[in-house]
Amino acid sequence: MHTCRSLLFPEYMRASRVNFQLRMISPAVLLVWSALPVQISSSLDTNIAKGGKVTQSSLYGDAVPQRAIDGNRASNWGEGSCSHTQNDLNPWWRLDLLQTFKIKTVTITNRKDCCPERLNGAEIRIGNSLNDNGNANPRCAVISSIEAGTSKSFDCNEMEGQYVNIVIPGTQEYLTLCEVEVTGQPSSNTGPTDTNIAKGGKVTQSSLFGDAVPQRAIDGNRASNWGEGSCSHTQNDLNPWWRLDLLQTFKIKTVTITNRKDCCPERLSGAEIRIGNSLNDNGNANPRCGVISSIEAGTSKSFDCNEMEGQYVNIVIPGRQEYLTLCEVEVTGQPSSNTGPTYTNIAKGGKVTQSSLYGDAVPQRAIDGNRASNWGEGSCSHTQNDLNPWWRLDLLLTFKIKTVTITNRKDCCPERLSGAEIRIGNSLNDNGNANPRCAVISSIEAGTSKSFDCNGMEGQYVNIVIPGRQEYLTLCEVEVTGQPSSNTVPTDTNIAKGGKVTQSSLFGDAVPQRAIDGNRASNWGEGSCSHTQNDLNPWWRLDLLQTFKIKTVTITNRKDCCPERLNGAEIRIGNSLTVNGNANPVCTVISSIPAGTSQSFDCNGMKGQYINIVIPGKQQYLTLCEVEVFGTESNDSQEIVCG
Numbered sequence: 001m002h003t004c005r006s007l008l009f010p011e012y013m014r015a016s017r018v019n020f021q022l023r024m025i026s027p028a029v030l031l032v033w034s035a036l037p038v039q040i041s042s043s044l045d046t047n048i049a050k051g052g053k054v055t056q057s058s059l060y061g062d063a064v065p066q067r068a069i070d071g072n073r074a075s076n077w078g079e080g081s082c083s084h085t086q087n088d089l090n091p092w093w094r095l096d097l098l099q100t101f102k103i104k105t106v107t108i109t110n111r112k113d114c115c116p117e118r119l120n121g122a123e124i125r126i127g128n129s130l131n132d133n134g135n136a137n138p139r140c141a142v143i144s145s146i147e148a149g150t151s152k153s154f155d156c157n158e159m160e161g162q163y164v165n166i167v168i169p170g171t172q173e174y175l176t177l178c179e180v181e182v183t184g185q186p187s188s189n190t191g192p193t194d195t196n197i198a199k200g201g202k203v204t205q206s207s208l209f210g211d212a213v214p215q216r217a218i219d220g221n222r223a224s225n226w227g228e229g230s231c232s233h234t235q236n237d238l239n240p241w242w243r244l245d246l247l248q249t250f251k252i253k254t255v256t257i258t259n260r261k262d263c264c265p266e267r268l269s270g271a272e273i274r275i276g277n278s279l280n281d282n283g284n285a286n287p288r289c290g291v292i293s294s295i296e297a298g299t300s301k302s303f304d305c306n307e308m309e310g311q312y313v314n315i316v317i318p319g320r321q322e323y324l325t326l327c328e329v330e331v332t333g334q335p336s337s338n339t340g341p342t343y344t345n346i347a348k349g350g351k352v353t354q355s356s357l358y359g360d361a362v363p364q365r366a367i368d369g370n371r372a373s374n375w376g377e378g379s380c381s382h383t384q385n386d387l388n389p390w391w392r393l394d395l396l397l398t399f400k401i402k403t404v405t406i407t408n409r410k411d412c413c414p415e416r417l418s419g420a421e422i423r424i425g426n427s428l429n430d431n432g433n434a435n436p437r438c439a440v441i442s443s444i445e446a447g448t449s450k451s452f453d454c455n456g457m458e459g460q461y462v463n464i465v466i467p468g469r470q471e472y473l474t475l476c477e478v479e480v481t482g483q484p485s486s487n488t489v490p491t492d493t494n495i496a497k498g499g500k501v502t503q504s505s506l507f508g509d510a511v512p513q514r515a516i517d518g519n520r521a522s523n524w525g526e527g528s529c530s531h532t533q534n535d536l537n538p539w540w541r542l543d544l545l546q547t548f549k550i551k552t553v554t555i556t557n558r559k560d561c562c563p564e565r566l567n568g569a570e571i572r573i574g575n576s577l578t579v580n581g582n583a584n585p586v587c588t589v590i591s592s593i594p595a596g597t598s599q600s601f602d603c604n605g606m607k608g609q610y611i612n613i614v615i616p617g618k619q620q621y622l623t624l625c626e627v628e629v630f631g632t633e634s635n636d637s638q639e640i641v642c643g
Contacts, residue, residue: 047071049095049164049182053220056093057133059227060084060174065093066221068177072513075112075149075178078506079513082111082178091175092167094134096222100187102158106140108166109179112149118176120145122168124154126161134163151179160187196220198244198313198331202369205242206282208376209233209323214242215370217326224261224298224327231260231327240324241316243283245371249336251307255289257315258328261298267325269294271317273303275310283312300328309336345369347393347462347480351520354391355431358382358472362526363391364519366475373410373447373476380409380476389473390465392432399482400456404438406464407477410447416474418443420466422452424459432461449477458485494518496542496611496629503540504580507531507621512540515624522559522596522625529558529625538622539614541581548631549605553587555613556626559596565623567592569615571601573608581610598626607634 054065063084074081085091106124110116120143127137140156164182168175203214212233223230234240255273259265269292276286289305313331317324352363361382372379383389404422408414418441425435438454462480466473501512510531521528532538553571557563567590574584587603611629615622 046183047181048097048101048184049180052098053096053222054083054094055096055223055228056083056085056175057088057091058086059225060086062229063176064228064230065223068093068180069095070179073109073151073179073500074502074511074513075109076506077111077113078509079511080509082176085175087172087174089172090135090167090169091173092133092135092165093175093177093180095164095180095182097162097164097182100128100160100162101182101184102160102187103140103156103164103182103184104158105153105155105183106164107151107153107179107181108143108146108177109151110146110148111176111178115174115176116146116148118168118173119143121171122166122175124156125165125167126156126159126163128160128162130163134165135167135169137161137163137165156184158184195332196330197246197250197333198329201247202245202371203232203243204245204372205232205234205324206237206240207235208374209235211378212325213372213377213379215372217242217329218244219328222258222300222328224258226260226262231325234324236321236323238321239284239316239318240322241282241284241314242324242326242329244313244329244331246311246313246331249277249309249311250331250333251309251336252289252305252313252331252333253307254302254304254332255313256300256302256328256330257292257295257326258300259295259297260325260327264323264325265295265297267317267323268292270320271315271324273305274314274316275305275308275312277309277311279312283314284316284318286310286312286314305333307333344481345479346395346399346482347478350396351394351518352381352392353394353521354381354383354473355386355389356384357523357525358384360525360527361474362521362528364521366391366478367393368477371407371449371477373407375409375411380474383473385470385472387470388433388465388467389471390431390433390463391473391475391478393462393478393480395460395462395480398426398458398460398485399480400458400485401438401454401462401480401482402456403451403453403481404462405449405451405477405479406441406444406475407449408444408446409474409476413472413474414444414446416466416472417441419469420464420473422454423463423465424454424457424461426458426460428461432463433465433467435459435461435463454482456482493630494628495544495548495631496627499545500543501530501541502543503530503532503622504535504538505533507533510623515540515627516542517626520556520598520626522556524558524560529623532622534619534621536619537582537614537616538620539580539582539612540622540624540627542611542627542629544609544611544629547575547607547609547634548629549607549634550587550603550611550629550631551605552600552602552630553611554598554600554626554628554630555590555593555624556598557593557595558623558625562621562623563593563595565615565621566590568618569613569622571603572612572614573603573606573610575607575609577610581612582614582616584608584610584612605631
């Protein structure tokens, strides 16, 4: 049987592009194609694995099972995208699709830099049973072998199941998976499932044990062994509590809680679920939905709340000194009819920078969607003790700003924000701090959030600056509401973010994906710059997955060190992978890019699937803090490959 594969649209565009025109294909290709016994489909399959929940038999280092469904086929261990178990007897990995699907294909990407033979003999099993952790379900396929660094698809002929397991039976072995992709359709036996509204909320808790932040309990992962890093945890508090803010009032149908598996499940016994709109006693005085008598270790239990209304869902252990550990909290319900329209926080789609960096407290922390305000929770940005310290949000286009809401630090020094100014406008003079002023912050109480009305001031940039004194600037969350200005022309989409990347070598953990993470942060410590070893002719390559007419390539250079390294680098664009893509035509040669700045290069509609940045003819490190690409689809990408 021959099969045909459409290269019309990359996977990330499939959902919105379902038709193509045969008139774009040459008569010769049509003649060959028409002779083949294939079925032409107007839609392409979506990877349903990315919406699921995963676990595995054990954990090797920090190689969590989620890595195998992160949407990234990077297959070198150092790129940090492969899951990994210990050297287990019968090691396994399990994907929970949350409902029953008819599974069409399972595609597995094997490790490239080492030991691909470990996957030989692994089985793919599909079904609805959790007997033997799901490994007793019917078998779709046995993996004879997958070559190093390659992806191989297995046809499962619409086997039905909620669980997809990959297991190596009868052997003591490590199980490493660099990506698992699954296609299929919901089973006709499957009714619609309720949406988990917890994932859109904000969370806090009574205290913090280690780095077990409250966000872990709404990360979409029911992994319940402590080492998997998916459980929240408080200190040994009197009346410990965890609170979810749904941001508006809901009629709560169910609350589902997953208990810890490897230890002490009895700690949750006696905990209460409370729902309401009050923050009295941190929300613990709201009406009670249920009391948890017990939840077995590693299991999930649902509690029916009969459409109790509230914005806050609390879990509290009253009347005793205890640790509160939650491995997942899921909530279903509908918005209350009493709830008016809410404004979307437009800050989360922006780009941020600040005057300096204190430790690893990057400016992105202030728009991570988390109002956690204790320093140890790792959600507050922080500058050095600067003169006139500032933080800037780039909204990417001009908005009419309605409100700016700022959350202040709780555990220390809230007075630092007193006198800070909020400035809004379109100018980058004085780093944006010369724009018109919306408000002066007189004070914000420790650990609280305060909103400032900016009355539709127009601007692309929102700055928070402490003028006239030497100070640290700490922001635990900045939220912005507003509407696009009528004077704003939509900006081009950065097509780099949908692509796949690789580079000539890897320096530390500075993976090539960092250069398309949507973040122009340019200080090394902010963890957003890619980096090669000191290679001869170092290179970085972006695969756009189809041919585009490239308008511009924008590159952000490193700020804290050595910007001259990029001098003489070439941008090359084309469809060839000869010399790793470095033989494609040259768009431009970079003479220099000042430290920490972004420079755009016009490529005049050059066509290509691959964009390379290479430093030819010398031994050098190649560091890229962001690469942004703008262009349009080329009709040349409308081809059919058959085999």
